[in-house]
Amino acid sequence: MDEQPSMSENGDMNHIMESSEGKELVSSEGISDVEPYVGMEFESEEAAKVFYDAYATRLGFIMRVDAFRRSMRDGKVVWRRLVCNKEGFRKLRPRRSENRKPRAITREGCKAAIVVKKEKTGKWVVTRFVKDHNHPLVAVLGSGRRTVILSQTPDEKDVKIRELTAELQRERKRSAVLQEQLDMILRDMEHHSNHLSRKVEDVVQSVREIESRR
DNA sequence: GTGAGAGCTAGTCCAGCCAG
């Protein structure tokens, strides 16, 4: 908990900016390669949500927006807790109908969460980060509350994982072929560009010769 | 001492799921 990631290790500093105080400031764009840490700054509450959501997706859990707190002065949100969807335990509620199937239990008492608060400067700063989950992390498919994985048996999960792995390999091959074609096009363009340059130079040279003869 | 924020929790509301 509270450990600071080594930014140079993951090599992705593209989305980390310098704030006015010289601290790292995270934009709302793709920053999923960075791990949160206490003191991390965001442009907005939304940026923090986007960041943690991307981080959650990358690690294989689902983000749930938990409690928030408003300022007593202006009523604006100044504090927000973002948690793992398995955070805590579901509160017991009386079942209103016996012939309805209860929904899948999602809460497992996980502690993973991030707490961000709005500073006087207007920046949102991480004040608490609980990294550890008490459950295995799995790749999340789809979006929103329901996932494909949650409703599947272990066998179905294996089949799905194999299918997705095969699809990933197919897409990688396709990507490699497209990359090769793109490289060829770029080489052709460069070749053509050089050819045009030579032609232009020839024309210029010819014009100069004609002018010098006059 | 007082005001404001942090942290936790119980209660309420509402969007969306799903059985009929």
Added chain:
DNA sequence: CTGGCTGGACTAGCTCTCAC
């Protein structure tokens, strides 16, 4: 398609801590 049901989002109240 509809209405009941549910999980998640949100609100509010409480205690504790800390700065002024």
